[in-house]
Amino acid sequence: MASVAVIGLGNMGRGMAHSLRRGGHAVKGYDSSAAVRAHLADEGFSICTEIAQALQGAEMAILSLPTADIVEAVTLHAGGISETGHNGLIVVDTTTSHPETSRRVGGRLAERGIAFIDAPVSGGPKGAITGTMTMVMGGEVGDVARAEPILACLSAKRVHVGPWGAGHLVKLVNNLLCAAHLLTAAEALRFAQAAGVDPERMLEGLNAGSGRSGVTQVNVPMWILNGAFDSGFTMKLMRKDVALAADVLKGLGLDMPMAGLTEQIWAGSAATLADEADFNCIVETQFQPKGRPQ
Numbered sequence: 001m002a003s004v005a006v007i008g009l010g011n012m013g014r015g016m017a018h019s020l021r022r023g024g025h026a027v028k029g030y031d032s033s034a035a036v037r038a039h040l041a042d043e044g045f046s047i048c049t050e051i052a053q054a055l056q057g058a059e060m061a062i063l064s065l066p067t068a069d070i071v072e073a074v075t076l077h078a079g080g081i082s083e084t085g086h087n088g089l090i091v092v093d094t095t096t097s098h099p100e101t102s103r104r105v106g107g108r109l110a111e112r113g114i115a116f117i118d119a120p121v122s123g124g125p126k127g128a129i130t131g132t133m134t135m136v137m138g139g140e141v142g143d144v145a146r147a148e149p150i151l152a153c154l155s156a157k158r159v160h161v162g163p164w165g166a167g168h169l170v171k172l173v174n175n176l177l178c179a180a181h182l183l184t185a186a187e188a189l190r191f192a193q194a195a196g197v198d199p200e201r202m203l204e205g206l207n208a209g210s211g212r213s214g215v216t217q218v219n220v221p222m223w224i225l226n227g228a229f230d231s232g233f234t235m236k237l238m239r240k241d242v243a244l245a246a247d248v249l250k251g252l253g254l255d256m257p258m259a260g261l262t263e264q265i266w267a268g269s270a271a272t273l274a275d276e277a278d279f280n281c282i283v284e285t286q287f288q289p290k291g292r293p294q
Contacts, residue, residue, distance in 0.1 A: 003057050004020050007062065008030075012064045014043075025153065028045070028054045029048065030051055031047075063092065064095060068097040076108055081109065082108055086113075089115070118164060119158075120135070124231055134159075136171055137160045138164050144160050179266055189202070189220070224283055226289070234278065235282070239269070272285070
């Protein structure tokens with residue numbers, strides 16, 4: 001089995017570390033937070049205080065970081081992977097990052113003989129810790145094939161969608177659609193309620209027809225109608241992803257009214273919905289589930 005470094009030990013990184021260990025791999029972890037490092041050490045992981053230490057002897061480094069800027073700092077800045085990594089290392093970035101960052105990082109690491117795959121994930125903390133996430137991957141065909149045995153411990157489905165940056169582009173499109181579907185689902189729920197139709201019965205009908213989506217099939221029954229709002233993914237993170245998608249669209253010179261309105265609504269939600277609130281709370285701009293305060 002392989003030696004794997006996990007860099008970034010938040011909810012997602014921690015879950016991936018557990019899935020890798022369960023798959024028989026030797027896992028070393030690094031996080032910039034001493035408290036997070038201590039927590040993972042208590043769970044029996046080998047924890048490092050420097051990136052270079054985590055990379056020693058590793059066949060793969062998995063990044064699970066908050067933003068594209070931090071990805072660039074960890075990979076390209078002084079003391080980062082471009083300096084401390086070794087020839088033959090595979091770096092897999094599971095962060096929801098900017099496609100241009102991935103292309104830049106991939107090129108710079110390749111100069112050092114280090115492979116790079118952008119592989120953002122879906123499935124949340126539960127998917128990370130159970131190894132059931134979905135990955136969309138950008139990178140060289142041979143590098144993706146070499147990474148496959150390790151990535152199989154982390155994800156139930158992996159789709160190679162193109163070269164560096166393609167994985168992050170597809171993930172941004174996915175999250176933009178999810179953000180838009182939450183808004184349209186909220187209006188649909190309000191529509192049914194105002195017309196005297198039970199939202200749960202309407203949902204059953206929608207999911208039997210062509211109007212269904214991942215949001216109506218998963219988010220609404222699992223986290224919204226029951227008032228749970230505990231998916232593990234926050235308003236702050238989704239606002240960041242929607243803004244990233246809007247930035248990419250702007251760079252491409254594309255005018256997409258639906259995407260623009262989605263970005264506008266999500267950005268405006270900061271006035272009423274806290275960063276730490278569950279991202280499904282965006283529906284409360286239109287619809288209040290039973291048991292939730294008005």
